[in-house]
Amino acid sequence: MALLRDAWTGALDLVFAPVCVACRAPVSTYEKERRVCRLCWMRCRPLPVPRCARCWSPVDPRREPSPVCRTCAEWPAGVRAIRSPYAMGEVPRALVHALKYGGWSSVAEPMAERMAAMGLGSETAEEARWVVPVPTSAARLRERGYNQAALLARGFAARTGLVAREDLLRRVRATATQTALHPGERRANVARAFAVPPSGAAELRGEHVVLVDDVWTTGATALSCVEALVEAGTRAVSVATFARVVPELERS
Ligand SMILES: [Zn+2]
Ligand SMILES: [Zn+2]
Structure with a gap:
């Protein structure tokens, strides 16, 4: 056979x-x-070391180890582990592009497998039950036929024993594409773009959820989602993305 x-x-x-x-x-x-x-x-290259224990941003090895770094010091306390298996580079960029713009929905599976394999730390592993994808707009959903973050979230959930929930967070406002924007403009562009539907708030209260997206660039989108989740009563949010833009690497 x-x-x-x-x-x-x-x-x-x-x-x-x-x-x-x-x-x-x-x-x-x-x-x-x-x-x-x-x-x-x-x-594909992992994120450079040494890293901040919380957000995995590269940190200066000469500085005292600290629970938070300059990048994440200002973030809400509800933000826990921020993780990506790979630094953005030629191959991760090609995979994200194929998934997002090339109609290659099947590449989400091996990408999610790498995300699940990296682990999110013991606190997240013990507490989290739900995986929430960054929602896309209705227009982009029509255009692509799928939300790439939702495909990654499903694949990630299936491999970590968690449950993907696409109903707990919505995009309430269409936003311009972030690609050409500076960090400050990105934050303004996605501010209050997400909300928890009334039916979701009771389920999120006191929970630790894992938010999933394809790429972490400046964190503006993910942090806007965190804000909406925390406002609705979510206690903690960890974030898993397939790739992370590391400004130090992009410049070199
Ligand atoms: Zn940090
Ligand atoms: Zn190849």
Whole structure:
């Protein structure tokens, strides 16, 4: 049976030769996941060390270790672990682009697998029950056919024993794309763009939720979501994104 299946898969590969979503090189039939080649995964880099224990931003090794860093000192106390398996770079950017703009919804699975494998720390692991994706606008949902953050949240939840909840947070206002905006403009652009629907507040009270998005750039979007969740009574929020923009790396 396995032989027959292999022969069938092999025949399919001849017709629809699978290529890596990131580099377009052929992906071997024997690769576990037939979306991203092994070389591309090897080219993905973790966030640089040493990192802030809370937000994983790179910190100056000469400074005293502290529970918070300059980046996260001003954030609400409800913000717990902020985690991404990879620093933004050529391959993560290509994968996010394929997922977001290329219609490659299936690449969300291996991306979510990497996010689930990194772990969110013991506090989050013990407390969190729900995974909440950053909501997209109705217009973008129509255009893409899916919310990429929701696909990642489902994949992440399935692998961590948590439950994905797309009904606990809504986008209440359409926003311009963040791509061309400076950090201050990004915050203003997404301020009060999210809200917990009345039905969600009772369920969120006292909970620790994991917020999921594809990329952490300045944190403006995620922190706006955190604000809405905390305002509705959520006790703690951890954030998992597939990639994180590290300004120090982007400049080099
Ligand atoms: Zn590749
Ligand atoms: Zn920090």
